[in-house]
Amino acid sequence: MLYEGKSLTVSLLDDGFAELVFDAAGSVNKFDRQTVSELDEATSALHAQGGVKGLLVRSNKPAFIVGADITEFTDLFSQPENEVLDWVAQTSQVFDRFEDLPFPTIAAITGFALGGGCEMALACDLRVADTTAAIGLPEVKLGLMPGFGGTVRLPRLIGADNALEWMTTGKERKAQQALNEGAIDAVVAPEKLRDAALSMLKQAAGQKIDWQTRRSDKKAPLKLNKNEAMMSFSTAQAMVAAKAGKHYPAPHMMVETVKNAAGLERDGALKLENQGFVTLAKTDAAKAQIGIFMADQLVKGKGKKMAKAASKTIQNNAVLGAGIMGGGIAYQSAVRGLPVVMKDINTAALDLGLKEAAKILGKGMERGKIDARTMATALNAITPTLEYSALKNADMVIEAVVENPKVKGMVLKETEQAVADDAIICSNTSTISINQLAENLDKPERFCGMHFFNPVHRMPLVEIIRGEKTSEDTINAVVATTLKMGKTPIVVNDCPGFLVNRVLFPYFAGFSKLLLDGADFVAVDKVMEKVFGWPMGPAYLMDVVGIDTGDHAADVMAAGIPERMSRLENDPITLFYNDKRLGQKNAKGFYNYGTDKRGKPTKVAAEEAYALLAPVTAEPRNFEADEIIARLMVPMANEAIRCLEEGIVDSAAEADMALLYGLGFPPFRGGIFRWIETLGLANFVALADKYAGLGPIYQISDGVRQMADDGKSYFA
Template sequence: MIYQGNAIAVASDTNNGGEPIATLTFDLKGESVNKLSSAVVAELGEAVEAIAATQGLSGLVITSAKDAFIVGADITEFHGLFEKGEDYLVEMNQTVHAIFNAIEDLPFPTVTAINGLALGGGCEITLTTDFRVMADTAKIGLPETKLGILPGWGGCVRLPRLIGADNAIEWIAGGTENRADAALKVGAVDAVVPGECLEAAARDILARANAGELDYRARRDEKTSPLKLDAIEQMMVFETAKGYVAGKAGPHYPAPIEAIKVIQKGAGEGRERCQAIEAKAFAKLALTDVCYNLVGLFINDQVVKKKGSQYVKQAQAVNQTAVLGAGIMGGGIAYQSASKGTPILMKDIKEDAIELGLKEARKLFAKQVERKKLTTETMAEKLTNIRPTLSYGDFGHVDLVVEAVVENPKIKDAVLTEVEGQVGEDTILASNTSTISITRLAENLKRPENFCGMHFFNPVHRMPLVEVIRGEKTSDAAVAATVSYARAMGKTPIVVNDCPGFLVNRVLFPYFGGFSLLVEQGADFRRVDKIMEKFGWPMGPAYLLDVVGMDTAVHANEVMAEGFPDRMAREGKTAIQAMYEAERLGQKNAKGFYAYEEDKKGKPKKVDDEAALSLVKELATASQDFSDEEIIARMMVPLCLETVRCLEDGIVDTPAEADMALIYGIGFPPFRGGALRYIDAMGLEAFVAQAERLAEELGPLYAPTDKLRAMAKAGERFYSDAAASSQNPA
């Protein structure tokens, strides 16, 4: 044994009976995956020193004993490391560069055997070796820009020299995970083989390199020399890429453009100079608010996934499901279930509704075929997972039923009590209600313990969140089975307790309440939309209401007003009600706050509509000019306060789950980290002061809770990780 650590072992043997070679194996003890924590990187340095000091070696294979190769750096360390400042981060990256360079400079050929996911720092390790051989099921990529940083351990240096600047920019700026065939096509790997042949293929490459068939020194020269692009080629590659990437990334995400600039600055330089440029750029991005929040999101996402996994461990099997109510929503649920492999019955009382549901599912599958994600054969096979029916004939064998009929408590009650008599005693019933109390819907059920909410967001195939709602009598088993099914569908379930609107809609409607007050006092809704979109929302509140539908919004608002009359009930007519009464329902009938025309792709495109402007103007009781900052405050404070209340009321368990629900459910700007991180960023004291100022003028919707005031006074935060205090949320 050449080296043995907690995560790395290096052994030597002879290559097919020939010369001795070393095999460096990553196998982090106590973990299901390999991660590059500070401790593991330090071990790697020691292991490489031990390899370099071993006489008589003729090659090195780097491999993994786990299913994944290396999933990247240990992101849970990032906030603590980044707190130490720019100089520390530059020095840290240069230390890693020295270790990686030592691998690259070993006096014999080297090869990495990529058996599974090789992401971030894991991908960068593979780039240090002369050759790479990849299992046909593995994936490789540099997703750092999704965390607001760029590859800092040589990814911006080696990858462009290996696969060309244009391909490298696509991989790095897009943060993509790339399949083996794609990696082979661009030259990121030298061979793709079945997993069981991986070690033999790696050893064969070493033997061929030592025999002179493969020139490993030429490979090294290419990776450590300037890019082979003249001035005109450089300008064409980099300037074109900057324009395209800036358009895709948007103004709030600087990392993809910075990565291109790093590659461009280092294009004419050798290895060490390039690495210095990369280390400096990494350190600057690591200290930005965007990076802080995106890293926080990753950590929050891990919290949500871990909680979901705990439910799955105790869940009963869900092998056959059903959806009640076809149409667009039922068809979307059926598609999602079928596409991920869980067979589903789709029941309705009307033949035309069944046909509409099937049409929706077929359309979604056809899009997958168009994008070459599925073959027509696979599509046909998956479609057989959806069985339409007008009767309850096969419901005795169903493990879980999703009720997705119209949002009317009487109709839902009738359907749920009826289906309960048609299913087995252990079958879980779940209602896809967006607002109606689960406890209330359970009142007439014989087995309320088997009933919970399963709130999908529209469109089902795109929106990642599913709220799993626990009623007063819902059992842990019902929640666990529903969470398990949601995860099997490829969704992110978050368990919440029952209240009007649950979590996401309860938080969203105070945001709409702030919008209604602004419009009532003379704000131009088009300007409000532009300001909130510039703030980071995918669409402004008026546009969002058009997408949601005015009828849906009015109904949901009535539920909220009944549940929380002190702050959500309104006297007088709101702009939302006025639109509804004027039969301006939004995109569903092509007129709401905006009018809608079809664009070239057949999608609705919003245009200004004088009739809507006049309707809103008639409701205005004042004509105030609002600054951008005032509009942001009046929109964001009610949303953030309601999130705080949901946490305090126990509707949601943790800040992480609350923030992830808003990001996944309503498109809260990810780079701002979520409502509670947004408050932390401003500072609780400053946020409470802002809320109290607005509450004096605008009432209870803006009033902070006593507990929040106490937290502010005590200097507390929602998240314990520090460093957010430097951020400016506006």
């Protein structure tokens, strides 16, 4: 053994070749500080060892290296800028020293080689992958750019255009595509990987492969003339501007870095990369996106743990109510291999539910995501019925009928009489108390909320709502089934609106009050979309949700939390509802909806909406963007804080993920609690106090005021 560390070893093989094997103590290989240090020590040992003809680099795990250890980033990036720069420079120089070994090197890639793992492979002279490999530089998803030489080596290997597409999108490549683009040199079956890599290494050592020229090309300036460079980088800049916009600095920084480094050799180019990495590490976007990654890991970990604890396995599903939502839930169950009975009270509704499932599957086929066989299998897994008797073999039933407590209560009672004694019953209610609905059941311990978001096939979140009498076995089984259906479960406790809608309706209330004070809904939408970063502004979102749905839900919230959410006088939402302006569902709301001559959807601010608002609103006036944002976001933040303080949600991280997955909260802001922390708790308190006179939804809790005074964090 030439070198032995905790994460990697180097041994000498026959015929003068050596093998470096990554095999960390955990389930995957990661580049944490220890592994980087060991790589440097191993490289020094290889430099000192005479007579080595070549080095094979591989993994003893199903994946090569999954990337850097992101758990180290939060503390690291909080250090002064010069210390972060020292760290990334020293780390990238470890890869440089490895690249400069006086003999050929080859990476044998299996499974994931992402981020630092991809950069390790790029530092080798040759790369061979097996058919399971997936290779890429996904740092952009963390608000960062490659920091261990990726922006230098990849463009010189596959060209600047291809490399920038890899890095600015963060999309990984399967082995064959990576081969086609020149990132790897061969693809083989998994059982042949090591032998194929050794064979190629021996060819390089025997001068049958010119590894020296390959290496010198990676260390030289990019081979682009002035016109080629101008075309390449201007095209990349335009694409990034169109796709990423102004809120995500990382892809812009990558283009600038590769552009400015194009005429430089490796060492100069790496200095630019180091500086770009540090600049991004200090941005709010990086903090937010790294926070999302960490929160997502927490949510996934909790979900897997609960699913593992489930004592009941759901093998047959059922959905009550075959509308758009019911059809979407049935689709999601069937396409994930979970047979589902879809029940309604009339054939027309069943036809609508089946049509919805078929429509989603059809779009999947158009986009090449599923094939005809998958579509047929999924549709055959949905059994429509008008009879309760068809539910007798269901392990779990999801009620998705109209959002009315009396109707739901009646349906749940009838369902309990039709299903097996141990069948789980869920309600897809979006606002109605689970404890209230449980009163209709003889066995409330097997009942919980299972709130899907529309459109079901696209929205990742499912809120699992625990009632006072819901058993943990029930929650665990529903979490397991949610995961099986391809969704992200977040468990919350019962209250009006649960978590997502409870924090959404103060936001809508802030919007309504802003309109009554003379704001233009188009201007508000523009600020919340273009400046704050929501996918839809509040007027557009209300049209999409449905103004009738919004008005009904606002009544539920007002009844449940009257001290803060009582209805506004002359609420624009009620005015529109009474005028039968229901939003997209009848093509008229704040906006009028239609199609142009080419059949493309249109959305135009409705003169009728302005006419309805005119008699009840103040004189029109312009509001600054900061005031619009504060008047909408402070109520949402306040209610999220109260949900955390009351134990409705277990952690700030879970609340952030719920809003990200359920509402499309801007990822570059990281979630509602990350937004509060980015402002600073003291600044948030001052902002809320500034608008406290507008009403209870702007008035903060004593808890957050104390946290601000004590200098505490929601993510400590």
